[in-house]
Amino acid sequence: MSTHEGAPAGVEVLVPAEPGSPVVLITDCDHDSFDAEIAVAQQAGVELRLAQARSLDELVAAATGAAGLVVQYAQITAAVMDAMPGLQAISRYGVGVDSVDVAAASARGIVVCNVPDYGTEAVSDHAIALALAASRGIARLDRGVRAGRFDLEAIRPVPQVRGSIFGVVGVGRIGHATALKARGLGYDVIGFDVQAPAGATEYHGVPVAPLDEVLRRADVVSLHTPLTEATHHLVGGRELALLRPAAVLVNTSRGGVVDTDALVAALRDGGLRAAGIDVHEDEPVPLGHPLTRLDNVVLTPHLAWYTEESYTELKRRTAQNVVEAIAGRRPRNVVNGETR
Known part of the structure; x- marks a missing residue:
């Protein structure tokens, strides 16, 4: 030193x-x-x-x-x-x-x-990667192969990308970049942003709707909003209940935007099919945390921002x-x- x-x-x-x-x-x-x-x-x-x-x-x-x-x-x-x-x-x-x-x-x-x-490009890349990995059950399939299992039922249903709806919550720099990449893959994109003018149907080139409508319609919901008093637990038990049971939630924004206890319950009880989570309310994630014991979650350690x-x-x-x-x-x- x-x-x-x-x-x-x-x-x-x-x-x-x-x-x-x-x-x-x-x-x-x-x-x-x-x-x-x-x-x-x-x-x-x-x-x-x-x-x-x-x-x-x-x-x-x-x-x-x-x-x-x-x-x-x-x-x-x-x-x-x-x-x-x-x-x-x-x-x-x-x-x-x-x-x-x-x-x-x-x-x-x-x-x-x-x-x-x-980190606009890095985080939007990571959000798309988590969405695809969670939607297709990549992590669970990988663990199955390593254990000598072939388990299609564990990951069903697996929807195709084209024609699925990708919801973006927060259409700022990163959210907009994620929306463009999702659209390029074949998703139909819909967004929500608190900054969008009342009654707007488009914001930064992305079709927008009220948050509840986005949650009800989307096959994938990707969160890209800062953590503020207004967005703390923006996605809680009520919002998760609006999602279809076959939907996937992705969070690369801030851990506190999602109520972790409510997310665990939804994933465990079948209210939500899968999730891809890079950011956490407690960082680093404690050993034995309930999220780490769920097979329908892809977890990364707040590294979506990283590229060289x-x-x-x-x-x-x-x-x-x-x-x-x-x-x-x-x-x-x-x-x-x-x-x-």
Whole structure:
């Protein structure tokens, strides 16, 4: 571990800088390299530090003197901000900023940034892959072959793609890309988006309808909405009951958009045929979690965003956002607009 004058104990200095230079702290991160962030920091002349801090006490201790934070999982609350009077910017790896109290940041004049469009192709690819894998029972068939079983009944009914209806909930960048790919495969696509004007029949080129109608009609429902107070458990017991028993649910957005207990019950009791889930209310998924014991679920560990290209872009742009903000320039992606 590198050390540097002024760095708190247990904090690695990735890029040392001249005394008095701004400090950016990566609060926590499970990535395997930081080459992109290092290159940005070196070019900007800022000191870049790395910690693995999640709790309030850990964050406050690690972030001494930091002007900017780069965040993966850590919860950046008002209490964290109040303990860091020099904090100017928070930049999160990824699209969602539900781990940051954005209102508190705005009230304190702290800029909050994200990277909303880095994983559009990767996540939409993954959503389609999960939809097909769950619809055709690929994982269950694979396990059967390895165990010497031929079990068609376990995956029936298997509908063909052409003529099936693919529902997209959230027709933003990723949802729109997913809709286009689904249409290219032969699905009939229908969508829902809270931002669509009242009475609209099309939004961003996708036919739209009320959420309940999409849920009732779709053979596959793919979720692409951010996690907010309004979308927490957007798909719960009532919504799952609207789905046809032969339908498939795919979630590559945020785990909290779906009520996990209700999803487990629907999958277990036959209310829903299958699901493909990349994001989870508890991450990492606990060993023995009920979802892991169901054969009609395809699970991946919140990696829909990953391709080599998206990985590099995410890291570079997350670092660029925080560096721009602490330099007094407007970053490319600001979540909270004007601060005071």
